[in-house]
Each structure stands twice: as C-alpha cells, then as structure tokens.
Amino acid sequence: MEWKHAIKEYQMYLKIERGLSKNTVDSYTKDIEKLCLFFCKNKITISPININSDLIKQFIYDIAKQINPRSQARIISGLRSFFDYLIFEEYRVLNPTDLLETPKIGKKLPDTLSQDDIDALFSAIDLSHPQGERNRTLLETMYSCGLRVSELITLKVSDLFFEEGFIRVLGKGNKERYVPIHKDAESYISIYKRTIRTHIEPKKGFEDTLFLNRRGKGLTRQMIFIILKDLAFKIDLKKKISPHTLRHSFATHLLQNGADLRVIQQILGHESITTTEIYVHVDKTYLKEVVETFHPRK
Incomplete structure (x- = not known):
C-alpha cells in the first residue's frame, strides 16, 4: 500500500464514517504528510503497513527540534489515529505509536476578555460603511x-x-444543535438583513448564507481574524486575540454569572463535560463564591 492511497482512504473514513469537518480532516492529513516528508528527506522507502516504532521515534526526535511539546503531542495523536485506522481495516496488527511517550504539557487555559474589553472592541467598529454594520x-x-x-x-x-x-x-462533525440567541444579536441581524444584505446579490451557492462579502460570497475564517485584529489594534488591546477568544469569553462570562456547567456544555456543543470544565479553571473566584453561598455550614 502506498502512502498516497492510504491517506486518501483515511480521509474518506474521517469524513464519512466519523463525520469530521474539512478543517479537522486537513489537520489530521497534515500530520501524516509531515511523516512522509521526513521519509522523503531522509531517502527512506517504506509503506504505512511496514513502518515500525523506531522510524516513528526518529521522526518525532527530528521534529522536536522545530516545534513545541504541545505540537508534538498533537502530531503523535494524529499519527496514532491514522495507524488505528489501518488496524481497524486489518492492514496492520500493531500500532507503531503505542510505545511513544507523549510530551508532558500543562493544561492551556483559554484567553478571555473582560466585559469592558468586549464593549470597547465592539464600540470601535466603524458603522459609517455597510461592512461596519x-x-x-x-x-x-x-x-x-x-x-x-x-x-x-x-x-x-x-x-x-x-x-x-x-x-x-x-x-x-456536522452535528446540529440549537443555540439561544440574545435579543440584541437578534435585533442586529434583523437590521443587517433589512438594510445591508438585501442590497447584495448573492453568488450561486451563497443564496442562503447569512454573512456575505461585497462580492456576494461567504466570508472566510481569515477575514474574521483580520476584523478582530484590526479592532484590537484600534483600542490598543494588549492581548493576542482570535475569533475563539470571543467563544471562550462567552462561556467564562456565563459561568461567572451563575450558569450551570452542563448548560454551557450544550450551548457550546462540547461532546464531553471535561472540555467545558476548563472554564472552571479560568475563574476560581466563582467557585469560591459558590461554596461560600451554598455550603450548608456557611
């Protein structure tokens, strides 16, 4: 079995059997492609069926010089998933990554913004042109x-x-969920649809897309990053932020105001409560207040 063929089958498995998004599939694929590049660079010829743990260790040792432990752990996880797939399809018997030690990494707490930061960020938007609205x-x-x-x-x-x-x-994974929307956001969407979007002619395939660019196509992930980066610069925000920062801030603010962790889990679409629990570590003050308020021996 050639690597190109194995990767193509694996991509189909991730997309169809596991229902993963294109971005996630691309991320898994890049991990395997890094391994293939290492083999090519070192003139190593071996199939994914015959590769052993020693070669995987050589690869990890090589990339460890270039990337941090968190990235190493992610690549090892991606390779482990790939070889688990080959075992599942009965191409292999053993997973060559099983004996690899994953680098120890601390739990990375998400960056968050205060409510004042959020207000300042949104207030900096220039509403004098349609893109601002x-x-x-x-x-x-x-x-x-x-x-x-x-x-x-x-x-x-x-x-x-x-x-x-x-x-x-x-x-x-194309999993559908219904999320409550705040009345302010609902009002802004209604205004945008009525005064801005209605004057844009959607391109074919984007007729139902809510947020359009000036050419009638959907926005890209990069465009959202740029919008936030420009706003952060305008208010001289001394934090490195991304679109995910707003999601983290939303969850943290809900928790601070007394929302139940499992409700937050459902809204965010987390499969496991352990993923949502990271927000508990962000705001330990809230935990202290809960104990002081509700403990029977207060």
Missing part, C-alpha cells in the same frame, strides 16, 4: 451564541428561528 452583527452573534468561527461563517438565513429565540448551528 455587518461586522458588528457577526461579532455580536459570535459572542452572543458562543460560536466557533466555522459555525459563524456557515450560518444560514434558514437557520434563524427568532420566534422561538434560537438559531440552528452546524458544529463539528
């Missing part, structure tokens, strides 16, 4: 609903259920 609407929607950037740019007009107070979100 759109940008305010999309950022308010992202923060109001705790959306991933991929969920924001794929949001459709037909996903809006304002009478019920929800929007429909297509999350990781």
